[in-house]
Amino acid sequence: MAISIAIDNVTRTFGTVKALEGVGLKIEAGEFFTLLGSSGSGKSTLLKLIGGFDRPTTGRVLFDEQDVTDMPANRRPSNTVFQDLALFPHMSVGDNVAYGLKVKGIAASERNKRVDSTLALVDLAGFAERNVNLLSGGQRQRVALARALVMEPGILLLDEPLTGLDERLRQQMRDEFGRLHQRTGSTFVLVTHNQDEALSLSDRMAIMHKGTIEQVGRPADFFANPANDFVARFVGMERILKPERLERSGGDTVAVIAGERLVLPGARDVGEMGLLAVRPDRISLVNGHAAPGSSLAATVAGRQFRGRFFDFHLELGDGQKLDAEIAVEFASAWPEPGNPVRLEFAGGALVPVPPSRTAANRDT
Amino acid sequence: MKSPGFLLALPTALIVLLLGFVPLIVILVWSFWTWDPATYWIRPEFSLAGYEAILEAGRWSVILGSLGKAFLTATICVAIGYPAAMAVHFLASRRTALLLMALFTIPFFTSYMIRAFSWRLVLGRNGLINGWLMDVGIVDQPLDWLLFSNFAVNVGLVASYLPFVIFPLILSMQRVEPSLLAASQDLGAGFWRTFRSVLLPLTQAGIFAGFLFVFVMAAGSATEVQMLGGAAASMISVMINDVMRVVNFPLAFAISTVVMIILFGLIYIGNRLFKLTRLFEGFTW
Numbered sequence A: 001m002a003i004s005i006a007i008d009n010v011t012r013t014f015g016t017v018k019a020l021e022g023v024g025l026k027i028e029a030g031e032f033f034t035l036l037g038s039s040g041s042g043k044s045t046l047l048k049l050i051g052g053f054d055r056p057t058t059g060r061v062l063f064d065e066q067d068v069t070d071m072p073a074n075r076r077p078s079n080t081v082f083q084d085l086a087l088f089p090h091m092s093v094g095d096n097v098a099y100g101l102k103v104k105g106i107a108a109s110e111r112n113k114r115v116d117s118t119l120a121l122v123d124l125a126g127f128a129e130r131n132v133n134l135l136s137g138g139q140r141q142r143v144a145l146a147r148a149l150v151m152e153p154g155i156l157l158l159d160e161p162l163t164g165l166d167e168r169l170r171q172q173m174r175d176e177f178g179r180l181h182q183r184t185g186s187t188f189v190l191v192t193h194n195q196d197e198a199l200s201l202s203d204r205m206a207i208m209h210k211g212t213i214e215q216v217g218r219p220a221d222f223f224a225n226p227a228n229d230f231v232a233r234f235v236g237m238e239r240i241l242k243p244e245r246l247e248r249s250g251g252d253t254v255a256v257i258a259g260e261r262l263v264l265p266g267a268r269d270v271g272e273m274g275l276l277a278v279r280p281d282r283i284s285l286v287n288g289h290a291a292p293g294s295s296l297a298a299t300v301a302g303r304q305f306r307g308r309f310f311d312f313h314l315e316l317g318d319g320q321k322l323d324a325e326i327a328v329e330f331a332s333a334w335p336e337p338g339n340p341v342r343l344e345f346a347g348g349a350l351v352p353v354p355p356s357r358t359a360a361n362r363d364t
Numbered sequence B: 001m002k003s004p005g006f007l008l009a010l011p012t013a014l015i016v017l018l019l020g021f022v023p024l025i026v027i028l029v030w031s032f033w034t035w036d037p038a039t040y041w042i043r044p045e046f047s048l049a050g051y052e053a054i055l056e057a058g059r060w061s062v063i064l065g066s067l068g069k070a071f072l073t074a075t076i077c078v079a080i081g082y083p084a085a086m087a088v089h090f091l092a093s094r095r096t097a098l099l100l101m102a103l104f105t106i107p108f109f110t111s112y113m114i115r116a117f118s119w120r121l122v123l124g125r126n127g128l129i130n131g132w133l134m135d136v137g138i139v140d141q142p143l144d145w146l147l148f149s150n151f152a153v154n155v156g157l158v159a160s161y162l163p164f165v166i167f168p169l170i171l172s173m174q175r176v177e178p179s180l181l182a183a184s185q186d187l188g189a190g191f192w193r194t195f196r197s198v199l200l201p202l203t204q205a206g207i208f209a210g211f212l213f214v215f216v217m218a219a220g221s222a223t224e225v226q227m228l229g230g231a232a233a234s235m236i237s238v239m240i241n242d243v244m245r246v247v248n249f250p251l252a253f254a255i256s257t258v259v260m261i262i263l264f265g266l267i268y269i270g271n272r273l274f275k276l277t278r279l280f281e282g283f284t285w
């Protein structure tokens, strides 16, 4: 049932705009795969190429190893939940869901059975006669899902299906997606710019940036081994430090920052040009002594209360800035802005990352 | 209802009322008065003579014939205008679309008279079409029925009123979200299925509005019939003119009233069926 997808060196240009550039990607059959990226990064363009609504300028799209680049959308075994849902306003809920089956020529008796069971699957049993224009946002969302799922698609494409819903509904529909993925076993490809959505739902995900893919992997990989500083920033490691030097010593990586040596146990080797992504939850503040090799001198530049923790803004001796999240119960002991402190780095607090080629020379 | 919008609309509403509604009432009332042959004028005495006269001298058949021509013209205009509107809306770039729409309005730069006359040059015995047909050898005698015939009248009417159908159609197509067509395709529908099941039902208000514009104007037209029709051809407005010439006002007004009732009935039914008013909801340009 589930179908695998391969994107083979795809470029899509609109005039002078390169919406996608040399994208290669393999999505396994039955996977929940997410395309994550900021606005204009090419996510929708890629999804449209998979759905068959657009053609690559160069490159190929393959379903189960078969070239489908020239196959129009109506013949592809994929179905889409559109960003604006695109429910047919002149049809009832039931007719919306039955549309694809009617087009396919499925007999009325079987059609009705499938429509009813799919509506039940999305918690809309008994809604068949309703007017789609009078449903709530969440209900419309479910109709759009049902209309795609009733086709038993090998691939389900979802383009930012949760934007426009309030937070509680988002949570609810997010859980629903997970459950439906389990139930149907189809390949799900979700487009979003919401990091939480991507992390909580995906088997694997890709981070896109300016028409290229920066990194593909399991959600945890993006924290442990971000491919570059852009990815690190995108998954929430906002501060990136530039060390004077990064060297290998024994099995460890040693960074020299603001004149002090810092040992990063077990950290990977990313070469001399490397940067350090900061995880603010793994830094603590120390008064007086701190173990040499795992701490740096800094000045408190300010702090903000964030509910469960204080966000300390800190400045190193060479002027580089970073943040530390300090639990409320420890924070009161710490001095006001302007005072010197020592920062102690727990394992994994600084993650060596190479500079992103695209981010570096294309960011403004 | 003391909103600024109401005040702003008031002058226009009054003008429409005065220029449109009052004459209609006058026509309606006078159609029931009595014609006085002594004074050649009307007396305020109730009479159905005007309505009885409609049934005489083949006047009914002129009314029905006119409505028939108008119906045919409107149908043909919709059939031709729909693909044209689709081309403008779906295929053309913004600039080409503007250019095409400008082209559609060019016929209005010349008078009805000249336009109708130019069809004589195209459809006449020695006209362009007969000339070409004989050159190519499809016929060896010029076709007589091309000009001074119902055919010629319909050609003239369609050419005159085609633009009126295109604009409401484009307007209604602009209201169809492109993602709806993509969704139909996504669910397996090809072009024709999407056309029939999604585009056509969602543009029916535009279809009806365009049909109605053309129907009303064609039903009231005179020039095309006079210039292009056969000797016996008549049209409602031509007939009313003839009746007015002998100053039989009740009859002229009775004909007008009957035609108006038919047209208003059509608009009413159409609005009930096709929700015409929806076409202008959230109107933006």
Ligand SMILES: Nc1ncnc2c1ncn2[C@@H]1O[C@H](COP(=O)(O)OP(=O)(O)OP(=O)(O)O)[C@@H](O)[C@H]1O
Residues within 6 Å of the ligand: A014, A017, A018, A019, A037, A038, A039, A040, A041, A042, A043, A044, A045, A046, A193
């Ligand atoms: N039909 C088009 N014509 C011209 N440019 C386009 C077209 N479609 C997309 N683009 C351009 O391609 C780039 C990528 O667009 P795309 O819609 O794929 O971004 P996205 O990642 O989906 O963004 P968003 O999160 O805002 O939806 C953008 O710069 C966009 O302007």
Ligand SMILES: [Mg+2]
Residues within 6 Å of the ligand: A043, A044, A045
């Ligand atoms: Mg998008």
